[in-house]
Amino acid sequence: MTVGGGDPHDDVGAYTLHALPPDEEAAFENHLASCAACREEAAGLAATAAMLGAAEHRTPSPEVRRRVLAQIGTVRQERHGERGGEDAGEAVRAARRARRGKRVLGFALAASVAAAAAFGGIAWWQHSEADTAREQVHEANAGAEALAGVLAAPDATISTARLADGATAGVVTSRAKGEAAFIASGLPRLSGAKVYELWYEEGGAYRAAGLLPGAGGELAHVLEGPLDGATAVGITVEPAGGSRQPTTTPLGVIALPA
């Protein structure tokens, strides 16, 4: 995670300043999962950085206030236990704290378990730690629930596809919960400042549904925003920070059951 050697812990400064490219940021977050001292340092430095940000006040036009207050009437709030991928990471971190010494990467583990649940028996899920991993995630109670909640919903259905780049992807959909989870294995690492972006497709229009790190690999992510009447989930490659509408041809569009 560090270019040209050096202390990987030095990344905490650049991380706090949002100055790591997406792949290194994802790698450092994985490191944070296993480094309590780093999490503590990151939290302290973030408070200091925020002080730099609080220095200037500028009042936005009244129109911005009006738009925001109008918009919140239509935006569904997240509730505890309904969260996305990063919380799956947090849950696994909690599980890891509970079980000392297991050398597995938090997010990759959650993704593997989710992928196992989605693809059941597919050959790539041959990890020797599978059972331990399942148990760990089962024990964790906070954010993995978001993922597990979708996976375990009584009406959950699974749609899988092979993406243009050869990766395997699946979408677990629960109409009852109004949520979907995207799971992929073998996503290639993207070069430069690029990320994967997920989309809900409804009536030919795309709605942004969250970003995935360009580091690729095995990923699991609860899609952001309501499922509503979406008929498909797409994935594209976008510049860091994501786009409002897809700017590249989707790697895949996975149709959802009605």
Added chain:
Amino acid sequence: MDDGAGTGADSEGPPGRERTAGESRVDELLTRAAGGDEQAFAGVYDTLAPPVMGLAFRVLRDEAQAEEVTQEVMVEVWRTADRFRPERGAARNWVLTLAHRRAVDRVRSVVSGRARELRTGARDLDRPFDTVAEEVEEREEHRRVFRCLAELSRQLRLPLVLAYYEGLTYAEVADSLATPAGTIKSRMRRGLRRLRECVESGS
């Protein structure tokens, strides 16, 4: 407007100190907003939209873009308010961290890395700090942060300023300063630590 940030010398303590009444009030408003209270959220907006907009404008240097980012950030605050944990830090810090992330993502998507390096300009590396320092709010706690920033050596200050206010990645900072990337990372960490120590010592 009582913006909850207070104006007195001891109004906003650095991390680690007791929260002030103003800070606690915003924390409480945000907690209520997390439960769906739109009126409480309006209070959060009125208190925190000005610093969010100030930061977005500092990074983006464009009024319309800064307003768009402010709108996105404040809606995100509403949507994800349930993630706010008062025991981990003040609402204002949480919101400004979100705002910085968004502003930096936006500036990277609209201004290429090369252009961001160029706009700081090799002969003009001190300008971002000077302009921020000029316009900084006349509040004691902000003056203290900038006094501390000014006290850092230029070597430690520039990487912080270029990354935080210009949205450069560490690699772009390294390029701008013709310094190895690993050295820049290490200076970013040391710079933030020194800044924190200085602010906490209250000197």
